[in-house]
Amino acid sequence: MGLGLALPRYRFWERIAIAGGLLLVWFLVDRLLWGRMSGPEDLRTRELMAVVLLGVWALLSAYVGVWRRDAASLKLAVAGAVGFGLGFPLAACLQGLGRSTGIPLDWWKTSEHLIGLCGGISLGITALSLESSWRLPLTVRPWERWSAVAWLIWFLPAWLIANDLDYWISERALFPVVVGKVVWGLLLLLLLGLVVWGWLEMRRGRMFVTSWMPRHLRFLFLVFLWVTTCIASSKTLFAGIRSPTPLGFALLAVIITWLIQSDQPKATL
Numbered sequence: 001m002g003l004g005l006a007l008p009r010y011r012f013w014e015r016i017a018i019a020g021g022l023l024l025v026w027f028l029v030d031r032l033l034w035g036r037m038s039g040p041e042d043l044r045t046r047e048l049m050a051v052v053l054l055g056v057w058a059l060l061s062a063y064v065g066v067w068r069r070d071a072a073s074l075k076l077a078v079a080g081a082v083g084f085g086l087g088f089p090l091a092a093c094l095q096g097l098g099r100s101t102g103i104p105l106d107w108w109k110t111s112e113h114l115i116g117l118c119g120g121i122s123l124g125i126t127a128l129s130l131e132s133s134w135r136l137p138l139t140v141r142p143w144e145r146w147s148a149v150a151w152l153i154w155f156l157p158a159w160l161i162a163n164d165l166d167y168w169i170s171e172r173a174l175f176p177v178v179v180g181k182v183v184w185g186l187l188l189l190l191l192l193g194l195v196v197w198g199w200l201e202m203r204r205g206r207m208f209v210t211s212w213m214p215r216h217l218r219f220l221f222l223v224f225l226w227v228t229t230c231i232a233s234s235k236t237l238f239a240g241i242r243s244p245t246p247l248g249f250a251l252l253a254v255i256i257t258w259l260i261q262s263d264q265p266k267a268t269l
Contacts, residue, residue, distance in 0.1 A: 001073075001076050001123065001127060002064060002070060002072055002073025002074075002076045002077065003015060003018070003073065005072045005073070005076075005127070005130055005132045006070050006072050006073060006132075009068060009070055010068070018060070021056075022056075025052065025053070025056050028052060029049050029052055029053065033045055033048060033049050033052070034049075057077065057081065060077065061074060061077040061078075064077070065077070072130045072131075072132075075126055075130065076123060076126055076127060076130075079122045079123050079125075079126035079127075080119060080122065080123050082122055083118045083119035083120070083121060083122025083123060084115060084118065084119035084122075086118050086122075087114055087115035087116070087117070087118030087119050088115055090114055090115075090118065091111035091112065091114045091115045092111070094107065094110065094111050094114055095107045095108060095110075095111040098110060098111075104242065104243060104244070105243065105244055105245060105248075106236065106243050106245040109245050109248075110245075110248070113248075113252070140211070142202040142208040142209050143198075143202070143208075145208040145212065146198040146202065146208050149198070149208075149220065150191070150194055150195075150198070152220060152221070152223070152224040153194075153220075153223060153224060153227065154187075154190065154191055154194055156224070156228065157224075157227050157228055157231055158187050158191075160228055160231045160232060161183065161187065161231055163235070164231060164232075164234060164235045164238075165179075165180045165183060165184075167235055167239070168235075168238060168239065172239050174238065174239060218260055218261075221260070222257060222260065225253055225256060225257070226253060226257075229249050229250060229252075229253040232246075232249050233245075233246035233249050233250065234246075
């Protein structure tokens, strides 16, 4: 978010270096360290994960705040730390209290949403108080616009589908492993189609060649919101679990859609 607000401040190689560094950290935490976990009681590995993540946060915060003098990114870093830092213990309390009520709700998912709510509100309020160092129309190359679309409507939804497949195949044994391979094959074909479509549209000069307006960004975000809501809701629906959790997902999507639509300027005569 900070890089988005202060884009001209960072050179291309800096953006690549930061993204590559974060990718390596994700691989270290989610693959190498997570693979060493011996069970829920393995606190030593969990603490090592926390140390790695806090170290990276401190290093990046020092780089953008002290070295690059990027106050916007530094404020967002602190806001995220405060918001998510409060969200985690509150989520643990909610999960314990919720289960004690006997209400048949997926309290694990509800607590995860509470973490996102606290962190999101903190980041959102802070971001709205900051001034961007660039103004529309920003010069963005066509392939960069296409990459943003692919990220929202393919990569992130595909990540959610992967989570659902793991749940259905590994934890619930609803489908054989071959079903997961078929789904991934279809997803890769979809990505290939998206690549070909984007290339043809850019070549013909019909899409991705002009700056996006706020209404385009709203529409793209709402597509992403509802696609991911449907995928997340399918996790428990396909498993035959009777829970109001999917209804909660849909309600949140409706509220967010209403807030975004109501924020649009009204046409005047």
